[in-house]
Amino acid sequence: MSPGKFAVTPDGTRLHYRLRGTGPIRFALTHSLAMTESFWKPVADALGERASILTWDCRGHGASDKPEGPYTVELFADDLAVLFDVVGWSDAICAGASMGGTVTLAFAGRHPERVSAVGLVDTTARYGAEAPAAWEERAAKARADGLASLTAFQQTRWFSDAFRAARPEMVQRCVETFCANDVDAYVETCRMLGRADMRQTLRSITVPTTILVGEEDYATPPAMALEMHEGIGGSTLEVIPSARHLTPLECPDLVADRLLRLAAGEVA
Secondary structure, eight states: OOOOEEEEOTTSOEEEEEEEOOOSEEEEEEOOTTOOGGGGHHHHHHHGGGEEEEEEOOTTSTTSOOOOSOOOHHHHHHHHHHHHHHHTOSOEEEEEETHHHHHHHHHHHHOGGGEEEEEEESOOSBOOTTHHHHHHHHHHHHHHHOGGGGHHHHHHHHSOHHHHHHOHHHHHHHHHHHHTSOHHHHHHHHHHHHHOBOHHHHTTOOSOEEEEEETTOOSSOHHHHHHHHHHSTTOEEEEETTOOSOHHHHSHHHHHHHHHHHHTTOOO
16 A cells, blocks of 8 residues: 555645555545545455555545635546546546545546446435535534534444444544544535536446445435436446445445456446
C-alpha cells in the first residue's frame, strides 16, 4: 500500500488518494457520504494482491480540500477522471457505495471509455421526488445541532442490529469519521445528493455491471437497486441477506468476491 498522495484538479482543489496492491485488475472505489477512502480498506484487504486499487477522498471529505459549493456528482466524476490521469490509468472497474455509487454512475456517463465494468453497492440513481427537501432538512440539522446529533440515526441506517452488537469498534470508527467532517462541506454534499438524478445514464451503460444491496437497507432500499438493474441492460442484482447500508464494511469478503467475479466477467 502506498502512502496517501495528492492531485490537483483544474479548479485548484487538492484531492487525497491512495493506491493499494499491485495486481493486474484495476479497481477505482468511491466511498459513501461523510466517509473517507479508508472506507474501502476491508474490501481492499480481501482483494489482496490480485488487484491494484485506487481509493480517494471526494472533495469536501477527509484529507481532500473542502471548497465552497455547489457540488455536483458530475463534478465529483470529473475529479475521478483527474485521478486516473495522475496515476496513469486509461480505464478501470469502477465501483462505489451509496454516494460513491451515484458518483460512479456519473463517471460512467461522462467518461465511458474509462470504465471497463461497474459495481453499484447500496446506492441509487435518484433518491426520489422528495429528496431535495429531505436532504436539505438533514443538512439544516447538521448545521444547527452539529454532526454528532445525526449519529444515532446514522448507526441504525449503516449497520444491522447484529453487526452493531458484534463490531462496536467498527461502528465507533464510522461515528468518529462522520463527526470529523467539515459541516459546510457536508451540507453541500447533502444538497448534491438531493439534486442528483442519474436515471438517464442507466441505459447508456453497456459494460458488465453488478448491483449489490443490503436486504435491510432503508437508505437506498432494494427497490432503488431494482430500478438501476432494470435500467442497465445485462446487469445483475443481488440482495444481501440481513445486511443494511454499508455492506463493504459489514460483509467485505462478499463484496470483494463479487467485484472479482465482475472482473472475471461472471455477471450474467
